[in-house]
Amino acid sequence: AQSVTQPDIHITVSEGASLELRCNYSYGATPYLFWYVQSPGQGLQLLLKYFSGDTLVQGIKGFEAEFKRSQSSFNLRKPSVHWSDAAEYFCAVATGAGTALIFGKGTTLSVSS
Amino acid sequence: EPEVTQTPSHQVTQMGQEVILRCVPISNHLYFYWYRQILGQKVEFLVSFYNNEISEKSEIFDDQFSVERPDGSNFTLKIRSTKLEDSAMYFCASNVRDSRSGANVLTFGAGSRLTVL
Numbered sequence: 001a002q003s004v005t006q007p008d009i010h011i012t013v014s015e016g017a018s019l020e021l022r023c024n025y026s027y028g029a030t031p032y033l034f035w036y037v038q039s040p041g042q043g044l045q046l047l048l049k050y051f052s053g054d055t056l057v058q059g060i061k062g063f064e065a066e067f068k069r070s071q072s073s074f075n076l077r078k079p080s081v082h083w084s085d086a087a088e089y090f091c092a093v094a095t096g097a098g099t100a101l102i103f104g105k106g107t108t109l110s111v112s113s
Numbered sequence: 114e115p116e117v118t119q120t121p122s123h124q125v126t127q128m129g130q131e132v133i134l135r136c137v138p139i140s141n142h143l144y145f146y147w148y149r150q151i152l153g154q155k156v157e158f159l160v161s162f163y164n165n166e167i168s169e170k171s172e173i174f175d176d177q178f179s180v181e182r183p184d185g186s187n188f189t190l191k192i193r194s195t196k197l198e199d200s201a202m203y204f205c206a207s208n209v210r211d212s213r214s215g216a217n218v219l220t221f222g223a224g225s226r227l228t229v230l
Contacts, residue, residue, distance in 0.1 A: 032216040044221035051214040094216055100169055103156040
């Protein structure tokens with residue numbers, strides 16, 4: 001069965017420092033890949049997505065993610081974290097056109113001053 | 114920016130009671146979904162809905178759950194007889210399908226927190 005693993009449950013980063021959130025998936029082919037962010041009391045907001053083509057994708061709020069087929073990974077990065085980035089981050093995959101999203105358990109990001 | 118709207122934001126109910134969670138998807142979207150997130154756990158797919166019928170459902174979506182689109186704008190999730198383990202955040206989502214890849218790009222609502230006592 002397909003699965004998504006986010007190995008880090010909670011990460012704390014200093015404001016201004018770089019960030020990388022890890023995501024690995026288990027699936028035989030290349031899935032559609034997504035990162036969502038959830039701020040307290042808010043819904044899930046799409047940060048970026050990968051369907052095909054260039055393996056480095058740019059998203060909103062200065063985030064980017066790189067798809068690495070050899071590692072079955074889709075890690076999220078940001079060069080300089082802001083306090084407002086503190087939130088829960090979810091990696092998700094869809095294994096085919098029109099199929100349901102499968103989410104990872106999420107990584108909570110805390111930003112220290 | 115268009116939003117998916119969910120009501121209520123929080124509902125507390127007694128075990129065995131029926132609950133209806135409501136969602137207003139984005140107006141030009143055609144595909145609708147319910148997901149749930151039990152506290153501390155991952156977001157889980159429940160059901161997808163297209164063209165007035167269920168297109169896909171998970172094993173979680175058993176006979177106590179039902180969905181409908183009663184009036185062409187609202188999309189509801191009904192839990193017939195709630196159990197303690199139904200306590201969770203329930204997210205509604207809607208989408209337009211990406212025209213090139215066919216992939217779903219979902220827009221989620223803020224969620225309805227259900228607490229079953």
